[in-house]
Amino acid sequence: MLLTLIRREIVGNVLSFRFLVTFLLFFGLVLVSVFIMTTDYQARRSAYEASLVSHRAALSKIDAAGDANQQADDLFMNKGIYGDRSPDDLGVFVDGLAPAIPTQVHTALFNARTIDEQRYRNPVLALFDSPDFGYIVNIVVSLLALMFVFDAICGEKERGTLKIALANSVPRDSIVLGKWIGGFVSLASPFIVAIATGIGYVHLSGAISFDGQSLTRLAWIVGVSLLYISLFFTLGLLISTLTHRASTALIISLFVWICWILVIPNLAPVIARIAYPVPSAQKIAAEKQAINQETQIMLQRISQQTLSYGAEGQRLQEEITQEGEARQEKLDRFYREEFATQTSVSKTLSRLSPAASYRYATTELAGTGISTFIAFRQAHERFEEEFDEYAESINDQRNRQGRLPDGWFEADQLPQFQMISPRLDDTISQLSVDLLLLVVYNVLFFMGAYLFFLRYDVT
Structure with a gap:
């Protein structure tokens, strides 16, 4: 009986105009997205390689000095x-925070450059989100999933077919389970075909060489996307069991989608900023500058009295310097x-929407999430510290010997900027909360649809 209901649901969906529109939208959106993001990735890769050549040439000029x-x-x-x-390879599919992370950093003992890449970017692109695969699933596919199933129960009631099915002693649990399985298979099939075609295009274009790690992460992204789609599909089924008219179900579905996709994820950071305000970076920099000026004034006073203080004056200078640094x-x-507290509160509040959990999960799997932003900041700090230590060691050598020996400069021995990417196992562990939330939402919505349909009035 269940297989018959599933087959009936699949055939009915495949032959419907709704399925044709969904299929064309999936194919069109995914392929256009992959084409745009692949072209953008190739441009960023070319810029990265050109930047490497330019920076090597700058080091060669230093080496050429006599x-x-x-x-x-x-x-x-x-x-x-x-x-x-x-550039992040999987950023072709999930762009995440990649545009907000600088592609290059600079360090020097004095006058280190702050590289502003925004002036070289198309300002129109900053007005809109990147049309990547993650964005399409998060916004468009979630809405299509609701539209695909919002009238699955109430629509059949209005047409009278549900009453006929129950009059023929078809179990209610089989009906709701058959609608879920058959409907989700009808929705997931064109989605899988579309994303497989998109991955094939990226591979054939030669933009990315997929290795085992990339393919595994990409498989996880597709799996999480299917889990996210099933969540909205199950939600639509639940709404259909709670209403008796398709028009009512449509309005409720749109209202829930707007709240979950547009309102909550954007409102959560605003609430966090109000509840847990953080001083601006400019204010922190001004306070640090004030501390530095105060330290310099105290050092000048001590240096003016060095003759009277002697060794004690040198000790005081070191203490003042250490106190300022502390x-x-x-x-x-x-x-x-x-x-970190404000960020944590923002993430917690935004997780009231499954859209936030989906974005957190897919961006982390693609290597374009918050962890990558933190890894970049840590790598930058480590890069500056290693350069300072390297410069100090060379200057100490010069002070001891009076001058540096010829041939001391070797570009390969300079500190390198290296970001440490987390292992896949660590990423999955980090995403356990978001993945669990998506699973729990699915289970709760299906249980609700099942229980409400058992008491559903078909008359």
Whole structure:
């Protein structure tokens, strides 16, 4: 009986105009998205490779300088070194925070550059979200899933077919289960075909060489997307069992979709900023500058009295310098902790919407999520610290010997900017809460649809 109901549901859906529209939308949106994002990825890859060549050429100019001490001055004081971040391969499918993370960083002992990449980007692109696969599933496919099933029960009641089926002693549990399985298979099949075609296009274009790690992560992204689609499909089935007219079910479905997709994810960060305000980065920088100025004034006073203080004066200078650095570090730590608290509250509130859980999961799997942003910041700090230590060791050598030996400069020995990517197992563990929420939503919605349909009035 169940197989017959599933087959009937699939055949009815496939032969409907709704299925044709869904199939064409899936294919059109996914292929257009993949084409646009692949072209953008290739442009970013070309820019990355050109940046590497340019930065190597700058180091070659330093190496070409004849005087060893001049090489050190150029490297540490004037030009510094750059670090480049390669484009994320799976950003073709889920762009995430990739546009907000700089593609290159610069460090030097003095006058380190803050690279503003926004001035070189198309300003129109900043007005709209990237049309990646994750965006399409999150916004468009979730709505299509609701539209696909909103009248599955109430629509049949209006047409009178549901009453006929129950009059023939068809079990109610078989009807609701058959509608869920048959309907979801009808919806998931064109989606899988469309994404498989998109992946094939990316592979044939040669933009990305998929390895085992990338394919595994991509499979997880597709799996989470199917789980997310099933959530909205099950929600639509639940709404259909709670209403008796298709028009009412449609209005409720649209209202729930607007709240979950548009309102809650965008409102959560605003509430978090109000409840847990964080001082601006400019204010923190101003306070650090004030601490630095205060430290310099105190050092000048001590230096003017060095003759009277002697060794004691040198000790006081070191204590004042260490105290100033400790105060600045305390300020940085306060900012990081407050910012982390605000971010955590934002994520918790936004998880009231499954759209947020889906975005968190897919961006982390694609390597374009919050973890990547944190990894970039840590890599940048590590890059600067290693450069400072390297410069200090070279300057100590120069002070001891009076000058540096010829041939001391080797570009390969310079600190490198390296981001540490988390392992897939660690990523899955990190996403356990979001994945569990998607599963729980699915189970609760199906249980609700099942229980309400058992008492559904078909007259």
